Amino acid sequence: MTSMEVEVNWEVFVAALAGVEVITDAAQVAKLSQDYHTFSPILQRDLAGKVGDIVVRPATEAEVLRVAAVCAWYRIPVTVRGAGTGNYGQCVPLHGGVILDMSRMQRIGWIEKGVARLEAGVKLAALDKKARESGWEIRMAPSTYRTATLGGFVAGGSGGIGSITYGQLRDRGNLLALKVVTLEDEPRAIELRGDDVQKVNHAWGVNGIITELEIPLAPAYPWVELIVTFDDFMTAASFGQALGDADGIVKKLITVFAAPIPTYFAALRQYLPEESHAAFLIVAESSLEVLPGLIQEYGGKLTYQKSAQDANKGVNLWEFTWNHTTLHARSVDSSITYLQSLFPLDKSLQTVEQMYHYFGDEVMMHLEFIRVNGAVIPAALQLVRYTTEERLNEIIRYHEANGVFIANPHTYIIEDGGRKQMDPEQLKFKQMVDPYGLMNPGKIKALMAS
Amino acid sequence: MTSMEVEVNWEVFVAALAGVEVITDAAQVAKLSQDYHTFSPILQRDLAGKVGDIVVRPATEAEVLRVAAVCAWYRIPVTVRGAGTGNYGQCVPLHGGVILDMSRMQRIGWIEKGVARLEAGVKLAALDKKARESGWEIRMAPSTYRTATLGGFVAGGSGGIGSITYGQLRDRGNLLALKVVTLEDEPRAIELRGDDVQKVNHAWGVNGIITELEIPLAPAYPWVELIVTFDDFMTAASFGQALGDADGIVKKLITVFAAPIPTYFAALRQYLPEESHAAFLIVAESSLEVLPGLIQEYGGKLTYQKSAQDANKGVNLWEFTWNHTTLHARSVDSSITYLQSLFPLDKSLQTVEQMYHYFGDEVMMHLEFIRVNGAVIPAALQLVRYTTEERLNEIIRYHEANGVFIANPHTYIIEDGGRKQMDPEQLKFKQMVDPYGLMNPGKIKALMAS
Numbered sequence: 090m091t092s093m094e095v096e097v098n099w100e101v102f103v104a105a106l107a108g109v110e111v112i113t114d115a116a117q118v119a120k121l122s123q124d125y126h127t128f129s130p131i132l133q134r135d136l137a138g139k140v141g142d143i144v145v146r147p148a149t150e151a152e153v154l155r156v157a158a159v160c161a162w163y164r165i166p167v168t169v170r171g172a173g174t175g176n177y178g179q180c181v182p183l184h185g186g187v188i189l190d191m192s193r194m195q196r197i198g199w200i201e202k203g204v205a206r207l208e209a210g211v212k213l214a215a216l217d218k219k220a221r222e223s224g225w226e227i228r229m230a231p232s233t234y235r236t237a238t239l240g241g242f243v244a245g246g247s248g249g250i251g252s253i254t255y256g257q258l259r260d261r262g263n264l265l266a267l268k269v270v271t272l273e274d275e276p277r278a279i280e281l282r283g284d285d286v287q288k289v290n291h292a293w294g295v296n297g298i299i300t301e302l303e304i305p306l307a308p309a310y311p312w313v314e315l316i317v318t319f320d321d322f323m324t325a326a327s328f329g330q331a332l333g334d335a336d337g338i339v340k341k342l343i344t345v346f347a348a349p350i351p352t353y354f355a356a357l358r359q360y361l362p363e364e365s366h367a368a369f370l371i372v373a374e375s376s377l378e379v380l381p382g383l384i385q386e387y388g389g390k391l392t393y394q395k396s397a398q399d400a401n402k403g404v405n406l407w408e409f410t411w412n413h414t415t416l417h418a419r420s421v422d423s424s425i426t427y428l429q430s431l432f433p434l435d436k437s438l439q440t441v442e443q444m445y446h447y448f449g450d451e452v453m454m455h456l457e458f459i460r461v462n463g464a465v466i467p468a469a470l471q472l473v474r475y476t477t478e479e480r481l482n483e484i485i486r487y488h489e490a491n492g493v494f495i496a497n498p499h500t501y502i503i504e505d506g507g508r509k510q511m512d513p514e515q516l517k518f519k520q521m522v523d524p525y526g527l528m529n530p531g532k533i534k535a536l537m538a539s
Numbered sequence: 540m541t542s543m544e545v546e547v548n549w550e551v552f553v554a555a556l557a558g559v560e561v562i563t564d565a566a567q568v569a570k571l572s573q574d575y576h577t578f579s580p581i582l583q584r585d586l587a588g589k590v591g592d593i594v595v596r597p598a599t600e601a602e603v604l605r606v607a608a609v610c611a612w613y614r615i616p617v618t619v620r621g622a623g624t625g626n627y628g629q630c631v632p633l634h635g636g637v638i639l640d641m642s643r644m645q646r647i648g649w650i651e652k653g654v655a656r657l658e659a660g661v662k663l664a665a666l667d668k669k670a671r672e673s674g675w676e677i678r679m680a681p682s683t684y685r686t687a688t689l690g691g692f693v694a695g696g697s698g699g700i701g702s703i704t705y706g707q708l709r710d711r712g713n714l715l716a717l718k719v720v721t722l723e724d725e726p727r728a729i730e731l732r733g734d735d736v737q738k739v740n741h742a743w744g745v746n747g748i749i750t751e752l753e754i755p756l757a758p759a760y761p762w763v764e765l766i767v768t769f770d771d772f773m774t775a776a777s778f779g780q781a782l783g784d785a786d787g788i789v790k791k792l793i794t795v796f797a798a799p800i801p802t803y804f805a806a807l808r809q810y811l812p813e814e815s816h817a818a819f820l821i822v823a824e825s826s827l828e829v830l831p832g833l834i835q836e837y838g839g840k841l842t843y844q845k846s847a848q849d850a851n852k853g854v855n856l857w858e859f860t861w862n863h864t865t866l867h868a869r870s871v872d873s874s875i876t877y878l879q880s881l882f883p884l885d886k887s888l889q890t891v892e893q894m895y896h897y898f899g900d901e902v903m904m905h906l907e908f909i910r911v912n913g914a915v916i917p918a919a920l921q922l923v924r925y926t927t928e929e930r931l932n933e934i935i936r937y938h939e940a941n942g943v944f945i946a947n948p949h950t951y952i953i954e955d956g957g958r959k960q961m962d963p964e965q966l967k968f969k970q971m972v973d974p975y976g977l978m979n980p981g982k983i984k985a986l987m988a989s
């Protein structure tokens with residue numbers, strides 16, 4: 090690994106950025122150098138002690154351009170940060186330098202005809218709230234919806250609540266345009282539209298600083314949250330698949346948990362009988378009429394229902410799903426970690442069943458049904474009772490050998506995660522926008538060889 | 540076939556219904572005994588001369604109840620009629636009797652939170668217009684949308700424009716409740732909700748007289764209509780599949796025509812170069828940004844685009860799709876008839892390709908992509924250059940032998956069409972609501988044996 094440690098006179102740096110907010114307090118800088126990679130014991134070990142030198146908090150694109158110019162001039166590594174809720178240490182600087190905190194850029198430009206234009210630091214929940222005023226909402230959101238920024242979601246996330254209908258962020262149509270500031274000698278703000286957005290989509294902040302985004306919205310249905318419990322896991326899973334495949338039922342979330350996962354949700358205990366397997370659902374109010382029929386077909390039991398009117402009251406089911414499941418489990422037992430998987434398209438869910446039985450309690454099944462290329466399949470964030478790195482890798486390999494795609498969340502290298510290979514278009518774009526290789530350095534394998 | 544010809548004193552009948560509108564004029568009665576089965580040379584032959592004795596046009600459910608009582612008392616066959624746009628002679632009375640024309644029952648009860656309650660005679664276009672006032676629209680509609688009634692669509696249709704997103708009418712969730720009047724000695728109006736609607740869904744008017752329906756609506760996106768042309772049919776078809784599978788692109792229609800079908804559309808000639816294969820699309824405005832990328836990937840050429848603002852101006856592309864394609868083709872060459880098919884789930888579209896090459900110009904490929912059990916597959920209403928009944932059956936058998944499901948539109952027997960077998964629940968329900976077997980008699984094979 091190349092060392093990029095640079096000798097920077099930070100006083101000169103700060104002076105050059107006069108007027109831009111900076112944070113130099115060591116404790117705060119350390120805190121803003123962190124994210125949620127701590128869910129992984131491997132990343133916890135590998136990223137320990139990695140901190141930036143200074144945090145810069147631009148409030149406008151003009152300020153971002155100034156920061157970019159100064160960093161390019163002094164060849165200072167730049168790690169962009171939204172809310173720092175990423176899970177792969179994407180926000181953790183491997184070579185110090187500037188933490189560029191985008192969370193002050195919270196302007197929502199416009200919302201029109203189902204499209205929103207906004208700054209990268211806008212929180213998903215804030216956008217959603219604003220969009221709802223005109224009958225729209227975001228198409229998909231991670232379970233960190235309350236805190237995560239849109240820029241961070243696009244640069245570091247994949248999908249979430251809503252993906253059962255709209256697929257993932259990477260799918261054509263879920264991102265319409267974005268503007269990035271380059272780290273060239275004379276930084277520019279470049280607008281990418283249409284398919285060109287893929288040059289920056291999910292690029293972990295290595296391909297320019299996203300300042301603005303344009304995303305399509307979804308119609309805001311009145312949504313109902315429900316819990317359905319089952320005596321048998323595979324029946325719960327098949328119910329999830331059937332609901333996913335029911336084209337006449339409008340839905341936003343289908344999560345299925347094997348026992349004992351529901352026992353980690355203390356706040357929901359009364360709705361989750363001992364030993365039960367559970368489906369957490371978000372369904373449009375206009376689809377409620379026909380849900381009992383489907384539930385009955387699979388022998389499920391409806392134990393909880395929160396109406397659309399009460400959306401802002403009490404607990405939010407979605408904050409127990411996606412990687413919040415891991416969060417809740419870890420708060421009970423911090424030895425638990427997780428996997429990220431995509432099961433093959435197969436309505437009989439044979440591979441799910443195989444893994445469920447093969448690993449038993451060591452890998453607890455947590456399915457998130459999503460659309461992938463037009464079909465509903467179970468993604469999974471299985472909970473793993475961690476013992477050793479070797480065993481973890483064995484578990485991963487066994488899944489892969491059986492046709493399960495694993496987006497390994499125990500690495501900070503882009504290609505070792507979900508990508509497997511860096512998109513050549515992204516690499517080409519990187520050469521242009523980041524000629525000195527300053528952006529989030531050390532995370533791209535393809536660049537390490539060179 | 541049992542003969543049901545009854546001796547009715549129609550004067551007494553009319554007197555018993557004093558106050559209810561009736562039509563006795565022979566020419567009018569003959570006209571209202573017809574539907575669009577004329578697309579099929581077989582049905583044209585088999586249904587020639589079949590007419591009702593009288594048309595009754597109730598304006599309220601109370602009137603329907605009166606008509607039902609009188610018909611039950613005198614054992615008069617009842618053929619319910621919406622707008623009479625059905626294609627299988629569903630509206631043609633095999634044994635005379637009453638034509639019950641529901642088209643006066645046009646009240647829209649309420650539209651709330653994405654659900655509408657309305658009378659069976661409401662025209663789809665009228666409902667759509669009303670729903671749009673509050674941001675909603677119908678989920679799916681046949682291309683006869685301007686004239687067809689909702690009752691007729693539910694009792695006789697299957698799906699259409701919108702089915703690429705919401706699947707078909709029979710899919711759980713696309714119909715929430717309906718009310719039917721029975722033909723018992725003392726007719727009742729029965730409300731069926733949830734899964735119970737399946738007892739009447741697509742029952743061709745044999746299972747009670749639908750007076751009201753409750754259906755879920757879809758959010759009304761601003762829609763754009765487009766034509767994309769291709770040099771090669773299979774590329775056009777693959778484009779259609781890819782667009783269908785693009786979860787991030789919101790759409791309402793994906794139709795693909797092989798040459799020479801586009802030449803039948805005189806009004807669109809300028810957008811359809813000679814020899815070209817064409818895709819007719821309806822896509823949400825917010826998905827337009829990314830469409831050029833996909834079109835380019837498949838070497839298509841965008842030749843026509845009508846913006847959402849102009850929705851009510853000029854031609855409507857959807858009036859060239861679904862069975863309107865057959866209508867336009869037949870207006871040029873009346874020897875043309877058609878098939879109704881569902882191709883197997885296979886993204887490489889091998890069976891489509893096989894049929895395309897095997898039949899050449901005799902069976903012209905017309906694909907309508909729709910969602911079936913959660914996946915996008917091509918349905919088809921191929922145009923057939925008709926020669927003999929024998930050859931038509933041969934064509935059908937060849938498709939079936941190669942895994943293509945055919946909903947034969949050349950029969951007036953329910954089970955010989957798309958159903959294959961009568962749902963036992965529907966038969967049971969029929970025994971209850973129509974104890975004398977008066978409703979649309981002669982169309983159910985299962986009842987002929989007995």
Ligand SMILES: Cc1cc2nc3c(=O)[nH]c(=O)nc-3n(C[C@H](O)[C@H](O)[C@H](O)COP(=O)(O)OP(=O)(O)OC[C@H]3O[C@@H](n4cnc5c(N)ncnc54)[C@H](O)[C@@H]3O)c2cc1C
Nearest residue numbers: 171172173174175179231238240241245246247294299411
């Ligand atoms: C409990 C929990 C649950 C989660 N659930 C989900 C989930 O359901 N789905 C999902 O996809 N993810 C999930 N995540 C991961 C993460 O929360 C989301 O991806 C989130 O959207 C990241 O947003 P952020 O603002 O926190 O980004 P950060 O963590 O701050 O940044 C993420 C990446 O984006 C880059 N970045 C941030 N802003 C910019 C910018 N303006 N320009 C360029 N690059 C930028 C960063 O450099 C980093 O590489 C979860 C995480 C946790 C801890």
Ligand SMILES: Cc1cc2nc3c(=O)[nH]c(=O)nc-3n(C[C@H](O)[C@H](O)[C@H](O)COP(=O)(O)OP(=O)(O)OC[C@H]3O[C@@H](n4cnc5c(N)ncnc54)[C@H](O)[C@@H]3O)c2cc1C
Nearest residue numbers: 621622623624625629681688690691695696697744749861
């Ligand atoms: C050019 C053309 C294009 C078409 N495109 C499509 C398409 O895209 N998709 C599609 O599904 N169909 C299509 N059709 C068939 C037909 O137009 C539709 O199914 C339409 O919805 C039927 O409505 P209608 O009011 O005309 O019904 P009708 O033809 O009047 O009736 C259809 C059936 O329903 C029964 N019925 C009607 N009203 C009631 C009631 N109130 N209670 C009980 N039974 C009742 C009748 O007895 C009959 O069996 C097309 C037909 C044509 C001619």
